[in-house]
Amino acid sequence: MNKFDYRIPYADTDKMGVVYHSNYLKYFEMGRTELMRQIGYTYDEMEKQGFYFPVVSAQCNYHAPAHYDDFITVETTISELKHVTVTFSYKVKCNDKLLVTGFTKHPLVNYAFKPTRIPQNIRELLIPHIESNL
Amino acid sequence: MNKFDYRIPYADTDKMGVVYHSNYLKYFEMGRTELMRQIGYTYDEMEKQGFYFPVVSAQCNYHAPAHYDDFITVETTISELKHVTVTFSYKVKCNDKLLVTGFTKHPLVNYAFKPTRIPQNIRELLIPHIESNL
């Protein structure tokens, strides 16, 4: 599991006075990037080797809003690992209060965007981070 | 059903050369706003009367990417109407090709953000737009 901290900027708020809901997908991406860095294989490095993790589905459940200047934490785990597809799951919290949960599902694709079996070396890095019941 | 057209700006693309996935939640919002306008009760007017439709859950399924300068259409319907909650469903297309589907779920809340039964006059405006099998 990776924990990533982020301070909410004014830019992310809307006229309801809270974070606009689409921004949580960006926070999920930030968490995913940091989990990959923690694993020892950055997403940036992965793209430079010709592999991509496009998003094929995403879900967010909004329990409570984040506000301007809140210092949030994004907890990221791997909740499912198949031959081609990885599912990352997320919990966004502020002072231990749960704000938003969700997941994103990503097939591995190659430079030509063809779905590709996840190579054994990457698979072995991901396995220790599987937490099926986040 | 409402159809809303939108030209993809450079701002919405990412380094993969396609629309960054969180932007579809913004396109859904644009479609929802236009459906409300078509119904004859704009969301802007609704907020001025002290009612809000915050998002409690959202889901996106990405079938094919949109690109810079694509002219997309967002088709919006109401897929579920309960006492307090409305679910809007969306299909994003480009030249009749289906790109993204999804839904967003919204409880009606009052000025104090308390969930509130949808008033009969609003309910009657929404009912004709229910399409359960979008």
Place this chain on the structure above:
Amino acid sequence: MNKFDYRIPYADTDKMGVVYHSNYLKYFEMGRTELMRQIGYTYDEMEKQGFYFPVVSAQCNYHAPAHYDDFITVETTISELKHVTVTFSYKVKCNDKLLVTGFTKHPLVNYAFKPTRIPQNIRELLIPHIESNL
């Protein structure tokens, strides 16, 4: 001069209840794209031919705010045309009220991002749209 209309989504507002200031650079880009389309040489086509217009400087002056659901108009002209560089100028209005003015400056660069003299055929398309005193 090109006039481009845009309806302000909730996504573009912030907790001050108005459009967050960085979004006007996106509206400028939308106006620039439409001016190029009007000229008969879309920016998309230009990129496919290996030319780019990166931004080297930008300025915005905020006179009055735009709000959610406002229907704004972006007026775009070319205010300066040099050997390598084009400056686009913008006026954002709502119901004829001037909200924001600004400009963006762009050198033409080739596929290798080397600054390049603007080809004569592109220059001739741009010249009729120069309005030095917007």
Place this chain on the structure above:
Amino acid sequence: MNKFDYRIPYADTDKMGVVYHSNYLKYFEMGRTELMRQIGYTYDEMEKQGFYFPVVSAQCNYHAPAHYDDFITVETTISELKHVTVTFSYKVKCNDKLLVTGFTKHPLVNYAFKPTRIPQNIRELLIPHIESNL
């Protein structure tokens, strides 16, 4: 002077493979927020006391692009302090390389958005951070 570090997310990039230019106004805002925190009077606190710093003009000069996963630093200072208006100036760097410079100008306004003389207690906090030749 305040130094604020930020990791570039995928969300901030565009199809040119670099950070989309409007995002630097968000980075400037993040820097400004952190300078205020360093000063000992957060912008969040200021708004809760009924004062706002809306942006009346902004300028960006783009020297070199930032890329995905770059770890940038935003250096923020106060470059001008008048009776009503503060100008913040910014340098965005990556590994000591200068990427973007700019400024934003803000009048102090009260709860009714009337321009207001900056109170003496706030003025005294701001003065030590004036660096006229950033």
